[in-house]
Amino acid sequence: xxxxxxxxxxxxxxxxxxxxxxxxxxxxxxxxxxxxxxxxxxxxxxxxxxxxxxxxxxxxxxxxxxxxxxxxxxxxxxxxxxxxxxxxxxxxxxxxxxxxxxxxxxxxxxxxxxxxxxxxxxxxxxxxxxxxxxxxxxxxxxxxxxxxxxxxxxxxxxxxxxxxxxxxxxxxxxxxxxxxxxxxxxxxxxxxxxxxxxxxxxxxxxxxxxxxxxxxxxxxxxxxxxxxxxxxxxxxxxxxxxxxxxxxxxxxxxxxxxxxxxxxxxxxxxxxxxxxxxxxxxxxxxxxxxxxxxxxxxxxxxxxxxxxxxxxxxxxxxxxxxxxxxxxxxxxxxxxxxxxxxxxxxxxxxxxxxxxxxxxxxxxxxxxxxxxxxxxxxxxxxxxxxxxxxxxxxxxxxxxxxxxxxxxxxxxxxxxxxxxxxxxxxxxxxxxxxxxxxxxxxxxxxxxxxxxxxxxxxxxxxxxxxxxxxxxxxxxxxxxxxxxxxxxxxxxxxxxxxxxxxxxxxxxxxxxxxxxxxxxxxxxxxxxxxxxxxxxxxxxxxxxxxxxxxxxxxxxxxxxxxxxxxxxxxxxxxxxxxxxxxxxxxxxxxxxxxxxxxxxxxxxxxxxxxxxxxxxxxxxxxxxxxxxxxxxxxxxxxx
Amino acid sequence: xxxxxxxxxxxxxxxxxxxxxxxxxxxxxxxxxxxxxxxxxxxxxxxxxxxxxxxxxxxxxxxxxxxxxxxxxxxxxxxxxxxxxxxxxxxxxxxxxxxxxxxxxxxxxxxxxxxxxxxxxxxxxxxxxxxxxxxxxxxxxxxxxxxxxxxxxxxxxxxxxxxxxxxxxxxxxxxxxxxxxxxxxxxxxxxxxxxxxxxxxxxxxxxxxxxxxxxxxxxxxxxx
Numbered sequence: 001x002x003x004x005x006x007x008x009x010x011x012x013x014x015x016x017x018x019x020x021x022x023x024x025x026x027x028x029x030x031x032x033x034x035x036x037x038x039x040x041x042x043x044x045x046x047x048x049x050x051x052x053x054x055x056x057x058x059x060x061x062x063x064x065x066x067x068x069x070x071x072x073x074x075x076x077x078x079x080x081x082x083x084x085x086x087x088x089x090x091x092x093x094x095x096x097x098x099x100x101x102x103x104x105x106x107x108x109x110x111x112x113x114x115x116x117x118x119x120x121x122x123x124x125x126x127x128x129x130x131x132x133x134x135x136x137x138x139x140x141x142x143x144x145x146x147x148x149x150x151x152x153x154x155x156x157x158x159x160x161x162x163x164x165x166x167x168x169x170x171x172x173x174x175x176x177x178x179x180x181x182x183x184x185x186x187x188x189x190x191x192x193x194x195x196x197x198x199x200x201x202x203x204x205x206x207x208x209x210x211x212x213x214x215x216x217x218x219x220x221x222x223x224x225x226x227x228x229x230x231x232x233x234x235x236x237x238x239x240x241x242x243x244x245x246x247x248x249x250x251x252x253x254x255x256x257x258x259x260x261x262x263x264x265x266x267x268x269x270x271x272x273x274x275x276x277x278x279x280x281x282x283x284x285x286x287x288x289x290x291x292x293x294x295x296x297x298x299x300x301x302x303x304x305x306x307x308x309x310x311x312x313x314x315x316x317x318x319x320x321x322x323x324x325x326x327x328x329x330x331x332x333x334x335x336x337x338x339x340x341x342x343x344x345x346x347x348x349x350x351x352x353x354x355x356x357x358x359x360x361x362x363x364x365x366x367x368x369x370x371x372x373x374x375x376x377x378x379x380x381x382x383x384x385x386x387x388x389x390x391x392x393x394x395x396x397x398x399x400x401x402x403x404x405x406x407x408x409x410x411x412x413x414x415x416x417x418x419x420x421x422x423x424x425x426x427x428x429x430x431x432x433x434x435x436x437x438x439x440x441x442x443x444x445x446x447x448x449x450x451x452x453x454x455x456x457x458x459x460x461x462x463x464x465x466x467x468x469x470x471x472x473x474x475x476x477x478x479x480x481x482x483x484x485x486x487x488x489x490x491x492x493x494x495x496x497x498x499x500x501x502x503x504x505x506x507x508x509x510x511x512x513x514x515x516x517x518x519x520x521x522x523x524x525x526x527x528x529x530x531x532x533x534x535x536x537x538x539x540x541x542x543x544x545x546x547x548x549x550x551x552x553x554x555x556x557x558x559x560x561x562x563x564x565x566x567x568x569x570x571x572x573x574x575x576x577x578x579x580x581x582x583x584x585x586x587x588x589x590x591x592x593x594x595x596x597x598x599x600x601x602x603x604x605x606x607x608x609x610x611x612x613x614x615x616x617x618x619x620x621x622x623x624x625x626x627x628x629x630x631x632x633x634x635x636x637x638x639x
Numbered sequence: 640x641x642x643x644x645x646x647x648x649x650x651x652x653x654x655x656x657x658x659x660x661x662x663x664x665x666x667x668x669x670x671x672x673x674x675x676x677x678x679x680x681x682x683x684x685x686x687x688x689x690x691x692x693x694x695x696x697x698x699x700x701x702x703x704x705x706x707x708x709x710x711x712x713x714x715x716x717x718x719x720x721x722x723x724x725x726x727x728x729x730x731x732x733x734x735x736x737x738x739x740x741x742x743x744x745x746x747x748x749x750x751x752x753x754x755x756x757x758x759x760x761x762x763x764x765x766x767x768x769x770x771x772x773x774x775x776x777x778x779x780x781x782x783x784x785x786x787x788x789x790x791x792x793x794x795x796x797x798x799x800x801x802x803x804x805x806x807x808x809x810x811x812x813x814x815x816x817x818x819x820x821x822x823x824x825x826x827x828x829x830x831x832x833x834x835x836x837x838x839x840x841x842x843x844x845x846x847x848x849x850x851x852x853x854x855x856x857x858x859x860x861x862x863x
Contacts, residue, residue, distance in 0.1 A: 301762075306796055464790075500794065501815075504763050511765070514816035569796055 001079045001598040003090065003622050004047040004054035010091075010098070012242065012253050014039035021131040021242060023067065023124065027056040041245055043091060043237070043253035044352075045098055046625055050079070051088035058087065062128060065102040069095035069241060070114050070121035072184065072257065074633035076600040081113055092351065092625060093237035094183050094257030095122065111137075120183065122239045136239045140182055149195040150174050156202050159213050165220040169198060172227045179235040184261065187234075190268075190326035197325055198223065219342065226328030226343035233330050234260040248331070248348065256331065259351045262628040263329040265606050265635050266361060267344060270368055270575070273607075274459065275324045277571045280375030282313040286565060287404050295411040300502040305560050311570035327371075337475070339367035349478075353619030355595070355627050358474040360614040365460035365607075366472070369452045376566050377448060380409045384441045390433055393440065397431075408565055415557035416443050422554035447558060450495055454562040457496035459572050460607070465497045467611075469519040477530050486535045487543075490516070494552050498559045509552050513544060526616060578605040588612050596626050599634075606635040640674050640687040642709050645835045650711075650722030650729045652828040652847070653745040654857070660719045665712060668740040677711070680840035686710040688736075694727045713844065718748060720830065720847070751855040752826040756807040758853060760793035766849055768792040769820040770811030777804050791815060812846050821846055 009026040014037070025045070026032040032042055047053030060067075070078070072094045086101040101107050107123065114121045115137060125133040154170040173195065180187040198220070205216045236246030237255030246255040288309045298304060327344045336347040344367055346354075353359035382389040396410040397417075413436075420439050421427050431439070453472075461468040476482065476489060494512050501508040520537045523530060540548065580603055581590025589612050591603065603609050613627055655664065662673050662684070670689045677683040688708045697706065708728045713720045723729050738744055759768055771787045785805060790813070792798050811823040821842045822832035832843055850856050 308796065500791070501763075503794075504815075507764060511816050518817045 001076055002049045003596040003598070003626055004049060005596075005620070005622050006056050007044045007046045007621060008056050008058070008089070009042055010045045010089075010253060011035075011040055011042045013037045013041075014242075022129050023060070023126065023131060024129055025059045041253035042249075043093065043251050043255075044621065045089035045091050046622055047089055051084045051086070053087050053089050060126070060129060061087065061100050061102045063102065065100060065126055066107045067124040067126060068099040068101065068107065068110055068114075068121055069093075069097070069124075069254075070099070070110075070119050071096040072261065072632070073097060073117075073119050074600060075598045075629065077117075079598070080600065082110070086110075090625060090629065091237075091254045092251060092256050092258050092628070093254030094235065094261075095120075095237060095239075095241070095254060096258045096629065120239065122241055134240065134242065139239075140185065142178070142181060146177055146181060146188075147174050149192055149199075150177070153195060153198055153202065156199070158202060158205065158216075162202070162205070162213060162217055162220065165217060165224060166202070168224050169220060169227070172224060172231065176227055176231040176235070179231065179238065183235055183238045183257070187264075193323055193326050194223070194227070194328075196323065222340050223328070223342045226330065226340075229330035229332065229343075229345075230260070230328045233257075234264075248351075251351070256351055258625075258632050259331065259628045260329065262606075262631040263331070263344075263346055263361065263364075265631050266364065266610065267327060267329055267368070269606050269635070270365075271324055271326075273575045273577075274372070274571055276320075277310075277568065277574070278315055278320055279310060279372055279566065279568070279571070280379060281315055281319045282310045282568075283376050283379050283408075283565060284405060285313050285315070285319070286310065286408070287313075288564070292401065292404060292407060295407060296414060300508075300556070300560060301505065305502060305564045307564075308569045309565060310568035337363050337367050339370050341371070344368065350624075351628075352621040352624050355614065355617060355623035356619040357471055357614055357616055358478060359619060360471065360475075361610055362460065362471060362614055363475045366452060366456050366475075369456040369460070370448070373448060373451045373455055373566070377444075377451070379405060380412055380561075380565075381444065381447070382409070382413070382440055384437050384444070390437045390440075393436060394431075394433055397436075408561065411557060412447075412561055413440070415555075415561070416440065416447065418557065419443065419446075419551075419554045422550055450492060450555060450558055451562050451566065453492045453496045454499050454559055455566055458499055458563070458567045459575060461611075462572065462576060463500055465500065465515055466519050466522070468496060469493055469516060470523055470616075473520075473523060473533065473536070474527075474530070477527075477532060483532065483535060486532050487539050489532075490536050490539055491548065491551055491555075494548070495555050495559050498552065498556065499563050502556070502560055502563060508556075509549055512552070513540060513548070516540065576605060576608050578603065578608050580604055593630065595623055598626070598629065601634065602636065603630070603634050604636050606631040609635070640685065640707055640709055642677060642685045642711060642837070644837060644839075645833065646724050647831070648711060648722040648724060648834050649726045649829070649831040650720065651733070652748040652750070652830060652856070653719045653721060653733075654748045655717045655719065655745055656743050657717075659716050660714045662714075664741065665714075665719070668736045670736055671710065677837055677840065679837035680844075682713055682715075682844070683837075683840045684712045684714070686712060688723070688728065688732055690728075690731065694731050695725045711840070713840070719745065722830065726829075726831075748828040748857050750824055750826055750828055750850065750857075752810055752824065753805075753807040755850060755853065755855045756793070756810050757802060758855070759812075760799050760802060763791075763793055763815075765815055766812045766846060767794070767815045768810055769813045770809070770823060771798070771805075771807050772809040773805035773807040775804055776806060814842070824850070 009029055009032045011024050011026060011032050013022045015022055047058060075090055075097060078097055086099050086106060089098045090096055091098055099110060111123065121137045123135040124131045150170050150173045153166060158166060173191065177188060177191050180191060201216050201219055204212060206212045232247055233255065234257050236244045237253060237257060238244055246252045248256055286309050288304050325342060328342060329344050331348045331351060332345040333348040335345040338345045346361055346364055350359045350361055354361050382393040393413055396406055397413060401407040401410050416439060457468045493516055497512040497515050498508060501511050504511060517540055520533055524533050582592045591609060591612055610631065665671060665686065666673050672687045674685040674687055677685055688710045690706045690708060693706050708723055711722045721729060756768060756771055771792050774784050775782045787798055808826040809823060811820045813820045822830055824830050
């Protein structure tokens with residue numbers, strides 16, 4: 001089942017004069033725009049060679065015919081069930097299959113098949129381009145307790161400001177659950193989990209405490225924004241299609257449900273494989289050695305920096321009692337790749353370009369890494385807003401820690417001081433409490449970003465520096481006006497690569513620089529118009545001895561902390577586990593899928609699949625559709 | 640005869656017992672003729688080996704009176720690295736030509752592969768392991784051999800922790816900073832590498848120097 005390279009544009013208009021719905025297929029956007037009305041909606045549809053729709057000149061059947069929208073369903077499953085005796089296109093919506101058929105018998109057969117297989121569908125009876133009738137597959141039963149948990153939240157008492165946010169949340173969540181029940185019932189468990197968290201947030205608000213109320217308002221505002229976007233993007237374009245407009249304008253007719261489900265699939269996978277490993281909880285109980293010793297006295301050749309300490313930690317039921325928050329995912333032109341404690345977004349451009357490295361969904365891993373690293377920093381980075389934490393930090397510097405978490409904290413603080421000394425070109429080892437607080441405050445964001453880069457590189461890019469550097473610099477290339485941040489980005493890139501070379505003694509920094517330089521040169525050859533690369537190369541070459549090497553050396557301890565105490569090879573192995581591989585496919589690491597061809601062969605690991613099939617090829621809407629569809633429909637489900 | 644790249648080259652590190660290896664020594668058999676020094680690789684030489692029989696599975700309809708094979712050599716004192724475009728060519732050359740016409744005979748230079756692998760794993764420097772093949776002695780017939788492939792096999796905890804179980808006898812090496820595998824070398828001094836251009840010969844030379852400086856070239860583990 002091979003996808004055509006080019007796509008058509010499907011429009012649905014409503015003629016206010018004749019009170020009729022009009023559906024059309026246009027070969028180009030230009031053609032669609034020339035007949036645009038106030039109620040017109042549009043979506044791309046992708047033809048398939050097997051079903052005779054590969055040409056952009058293919059339009060609707062003439063005369064009396066039916067358009068059948070069905071989904072969400074693995075395209076190959078449907079393909080296996082029918083001979084190609086009708087026109088078929090794929091879409092990015094939840095109704096990811098669109099069929100044009102003029103035979104009543106065939107229409108009935110398709111409808112019966114869909115009903116028998118539990119596939120929701122909507123049938124439009126047409127005369128040429130005019131819709132005469134709408135038919136919907138029977139809706140799913142509404143579970144009796146679907147709204148129970150949301151109703152409980154609506155009844156919780158709160159301040160006036162919070163009450164408005166709760167009202168918004170409850171209506172949003174009730175609507176989202178109702179739609180999910182019809183379209184994607186598997187989402188219901190995550191939505192219920194969200195209610196559980198919100199109940200917890202609201203329960204924590206102390207009456208009369210402005211601060212806790214304000215914190216809850218802030219969280220609820222973000223949650224509401226997340227739910228709103230998740231719901232409006234994922235479920236638009238579902239039954240009844242004519243009444244569920246999507247606000248993503250170029251997909252306003254059928255929505256982007258398939259793309260949203262792909263995003264969710266990736267996030268869910270990472271949550272199940274890495275989230276449940278409970279890195280922050282394991283860090284709290286880490287014990288690299290039975291004896292507690294001074295990390296500053298151990299050189300980087302010592303195996304303690306390379307053992308899987310997190311992998312050896314065993315957690316109790318209490319440690320894992322708290323559920324992981326199910327982040328709300330959506331696409332956003334404004335937010336791009338961004339994470340908050342409750343949401344995760346990808347750029348709108350990724351929907352039609354995620355096959356390319358510039359817009360790959362792999363960039364999500366940087367945002368996801370922020371969530372993990374923030375959880376770890378909550379354990380090992382003193383809270384600068386709490387006086388008791390600053391006192392404790394002072395105490396750690398001057399006295400012996402009593403456990404490994406304290407030792408790691410102490411080591412972190414000492415390395416931050418080293419970085420401060422390097423930055424200020426002054427050596428100080430005597431600090432007052434206010435000085436230490438200021439230093440910890442100033443460096444927090446920098447440390448967080450550094451650790452996120454190293455974490456992302458080791459876990460999600462599997463230490464493949466070329467892939468990592470290409471990906472991050474390509475993703476930075478789409479951000480305008482960041483020339484002044486090139487030095488900072490060069491240093492972050494070097495720190496990530498340095499994680500591979502800690503054991504190389506004095507050669508470590510030089511080799512990291514050489515690898516970065518070689519990758520920049522390759523990138524420049526492959527993408528001569530890519531911004532910032534030449535500046536990065538110039539900076540690396542001209543400032544290596546005077547500036548960069550010293551900075552890199554002062555950050556080596558931070559690199560070592562991530563490598564030794566935030567990274568686990570066991571966890572990474574789980575994250576990239578894949579059993580559905582073939583032996584003679586080394587180019588694709590064992591996957592036997594071909595871009596643009598749909599099949600029903602499953603994959604275990606959407607993340608690994610995404611990593612392998614993101615390429616240096618130019619952005620392509622059809623390749624991106626294939627990628628998103630495969631992740632949504634072929635990942636880890638029984639046939 | 641020309642040295643045409645890309646080519647896959649394989650051969651051996653040999654040692655002549657009594658004196659430095661010279662062009663005249665190599666060309667003692669009349670089947671071997673010196674062609675030229677290889678321009679882009681210092682101290683590398685191209686010879687021609689004329690064989691009366693096909694050595695690389697040439698088709699029957701291509702049967703000729705004689706077959707010409709390129710021989711690439713690098714001489715260093717009493718040592719000689721001798722390569723050709725197929726292991727069969729070199730094996731035949733050594734067994735049937737050199738052994739017959741050059742006395743005393745060349746001997747294979749052993750390489751302490753396991754020590755080399757252990758050293759690189761424990762003290763990583765510029766050259767890293769891209770491939771390791773080892774026999775496994777502790778599990779009887781259950782597991783006889785293992786192979787590891789990667790960009791830096793020695794960096795993996797899995798490999799370092801279990802190295803004591805392995806008897807490594809072939810390894811591949813690459814420059815950690817860039818590029819793929821440069822060569823594979825075995826404990827019997829067999830060398831194999833892909834040669835995309837003459838410049839690769841220089842990379843090979845650097846790696847062999849590296850192994851030699853570590854003391855693993857020509858090392859003999861003498862239990863006595």
